[in-house]
Amino acid sequence: MDGVSHIVVDWGTSSFRLWALARDGRVLAERRSGQGLLTATTEGFEIVLETHLAALGVGEGVPVMMCGMVGARSGWVEAAYVDTPARLDRLAAHAVAVPSTHRPIRILPGLAQRGAAGADVMRGEETQLLSLIRDGFDGIACLPGTHSKWVRVEKGTVSHFATFMTGELFHLLRTTSVLAAAVEAAAVEPDDPAFADGVREGLAMPELLGNQLFRLRAAWLLAGEEPARGLARLSGLLIGGELAGAAKLFGPLAEVALVASGSAVFLYRIALMLAGASTVIVHDADACVRAGLHAAALIAFPQEKVPA
Amino acid sequence: MDGVSHIVVDWGTSSFRLWALARDGRVLAERRSGQGLLTATTEGFEIVLETHLAALGVGEGVPVMMCGMVGARSGWVEAAYVDTPARLDRLAAHAVAVPSTHRPIRILPGLAQRGAAGADVMRGEETQLLSLIRDGFDGIACLPGTHSKWVRVEKGTVSHFATFMTGELFHLLRTTSVLAAAVEAAAVEPDDPAFADGVREGLAMPELLGNQLFRLRAAWLLAGEEPARGLARLSGLLIGGELAGAAKLFGPLAEVALVASGSAVFLYRIALMLAGASTVIVHDADACVRAGLHAAALIAFPQEKVPA
Known part of the structure; x- marks a missing residue:
């Protein structure tokens, strides 16, 4: 596949979503499956990832940026939580490297809240928020789901959040x-x-x-x-x-x-x-996670990759 | 077994409890098992009941009073709900007869609440309350469980209840x-x-x-x-x-x-x-259901039975 700059993956407990992106963020290809953590733990994380990449014809060396439960202790490689207050534009700097002979692979960290505000954690939603702050977002965000997140963002920083x-x-x-x-x-x-x-x-x-x-x-x-x-x-x-x-x-x-x-x-x-x-502004969650992963990939993989 | 006047049974979704009682309510024998509705539907309600009675040597003709989910639509014989406001001392009059060649068998009805107070149902707890009103109880009762019941009793009548x-x-x-x-x-x-x-x-x-x-x-x-x-x-x-x-x-x-x-x-x-x-008066739930069933049995089976 031509023109692929990097791969981004949202890898959760029950789902796997992968996009092949151009340097400017355009989607060149997409893969979705039910190979979440439960499945991938059995099949092997690297095999699942490389099988999808081979199906798309993505060559060796093209780097991959991931987020979600793949970075949990029970995931592929643990990406330690970043504590609140957490600057979203610093997430990429905390990404953990996954050992691989095929390509550079990074997993973004989740966020942890400790102390008086109440213990809480997220993995994946912080990457969606990273997309929002690139448009200057400040305020309260609601991210519904199996475990809905409510987040206060102030000047690009997650100051407080709560899961329901x-x-x-x-x-x-x-x-x-x-x-x-x-x-x-x-x-x-x-x-x-x-x-x-x-x-x-x-x-x-x-x-x-x-x-x-x-x-x-x-x-x-x-x-x-x-x-x-x-x-x-x-x-x-x-x-x-x-x-x-x-x-x-x-x-x-x-x-x-x-x-x-x-x-x-x-x-x-x-x-x-x-x-x-009085005002509810809707952001597509899929587009947000992809844009957040793309932004992190541009930071983590500054040089344009030439597909092998 | 000598001296048994009647049998009382609390038959729920997941448990079966039976007591053989003297005319004055003394417990002469007891049986407990996990043969709740799920099991009994397969094994057959009459077989489960008669097997326990045979094990105790309870003869033919000794009558049985039951309460609980055994009277649900999915139970042995449906005992239609009595609507609130419901006089507890009239429960026995609404008991449904179960066809049996071995003995008289009755199932007490549950209670239903309709209309503005909010649809709600109970089966079994009303029999525990029947025991309480015999001691003149009036007020709020809490009956914790899988589905906790809160009940307002006024002058022997259930006026309002709520399940949690x-x-x-x-x-x-x-x-x-x-x-x-x-x-x-x-x-x-x-x-x-x-x-x-x-x-x-x-x-x-x-x-x-x-x-x-x-x-x-x-x-x-x-x-x-x-x-x-x-x-x-x-x-x-x-x-x-x-x-x-x-x-x-x-x-x-x-x-x-x-x-x-x-x-x-x-x-x-x-x-x-x-x-x-400021005041919490504890009543043992097992003793209450037994006493309520006993009270209902005395009304439904007024003649003392002579065991065969």
């Missing part, structure tokens, strides 16, 4: 709990009024979460409530509760940068508006 | 979530200050639950927090959140009847005191 287990709770309750039958539907419809109702109730009465959850089952048992509505309400309750917590930690949610992809964009935008946000 | 999924959330988070390693310990030590800390935080900031949960993992990762302390804190956070919700629905928790067995007695007593309760 919203996505994982949704998954557990939907698949493994007594609620499963009452919420058995393919996906949350953002337009379903049950979603907005759930958000409002989660925002107003987050202390009732454990009760609101059980009542999804009771409404299905007693009143034949549609599972699709139950699922929408479940999602709304959890996201509403997350927003109530975020407002507690970060103050009124007036202006929020929403870094998301897929259905989370619609759900969180609706929920943020219900929470009183 | 506390026990199930604890189980899911402990066994199946990303927290598992951070809370991997045998049991919660009620004396662990981490439990009380969790209760206080759950009471004060229930909107932060999703964040507090993730921070159990972060504290373990970053600061090497002991999993036993993590488990105690997890339990405290969930119970504290439940109490915050109960106070929202039932008003200040000044006087509470705690109907519980095992470690829940200690944990909820501590938590209730931290929530500001």
Whole structure:
């Protein structure tokens, strides 16, 4: 493959995403798979990576910049956390080198928060934020997911962040709990009024979460409530509760940068508006992680590589 | 077996408990097993019951009073819910007869709440409450469990109740979530200050639950927090959140009847005191369900049976 300057990879617990980029950041090729950490630990990290690169015809020597759980203790090579307050433009300087005979490979570190603000960690989201600050972003960012992150960025520095287990709770309750039958539907419809109702109730009465959850089952048992509505309400309750917590930690949610992809964009935008946000600026999470990795690659691999 | 007047059975989703009682309620024999609904649906409800009775030498004709999920739609015979407001002393009148050639068998109904108070259901706890009202109980009762129940009893009538999924959330988070390693310990030590800390935080900031949960993992990762302390804190956070919700629905928790067995007695007593309760009267849940079933049996089977 011609014109590839460097490769960037977002490698998480359950997914692998790779882009081949030109020096100016243009996407020349892309690969996606379910070879997250769980799979890669068995198959071998280097084999997974090199197999994808071979499939694209990327030659030896083309460097790779990665982020995500691949840098966890249980990943390929541990990239030690950078503590908050953390300057995002310094992330690349803390990247750890992965031994390889094929090419230079670096993994970006995650961030850790210690002390009075409460222990917390992130891996991958800091790279999305790196993209935001290149456009001068300052303020509160919401990055929904299995473990949603809320982050305060001040002058290019992450000063405070908090993780909410919203996505994982949704998954557990939907698949493994007594609620499963009452919420058995393919996906949350953002337009379903049950979603907005759930958000409002989660925002107003987050202390009732454990009760609101059980009542999804009771409404299905007693009143034949549609599972699709139950699922929408479940999602709304959890996201509403997350927003109530975020407002507690970060103050009124007036202006929020929403870094998301897929259905989370619609759900969180609706929920943020219900929470009183006047401005929600959406940034595509995939584009952000790619741009953040690209920025880090330009710093870490300053010389243009000539593909072998 | 001599002197057996009637048999009482508490038959739940995952457990089976049977007592052979004298006419005055004395326990003559007891059987416990894990043959809950899941098992009994396969083995056959009548076979499970008669096998236990044969093992005790209980003759044909001795009647049986049951409560719990055995009366659910997915149980042996459905005992339709009684709607709130529900007079507890009328439960026996609503018991459903189970066809059997061996003996009279009845299943007590559960309770359903509909309308503005919020859809909710219980099966089994109403029978424990039947025991309480025989001692003239009036007020708020807390019945901890997989699905904790909070109940307002007025003049022998259940006027309002609410279920919280506390026990199930604890189980899911402990066994199946990303927290598992951070809370991997045998049991919660009620004396662990981490439990009380969790209760206080759950009471004060229930909107932060999703964040507090993730921070159990972060504290373990970053600061090497002991999993036993993590488990105690997890339990405290969930119970504290439940109490915050109960106070929202039932008003200040000044006087509470705690109907519980095992470690829940200690944990909820501590938590209730931290929530500001001045009086917590503990009732043993096993003794209550037995006494409630006994009371119902005396009504449903007025003639003393002569064992065959």
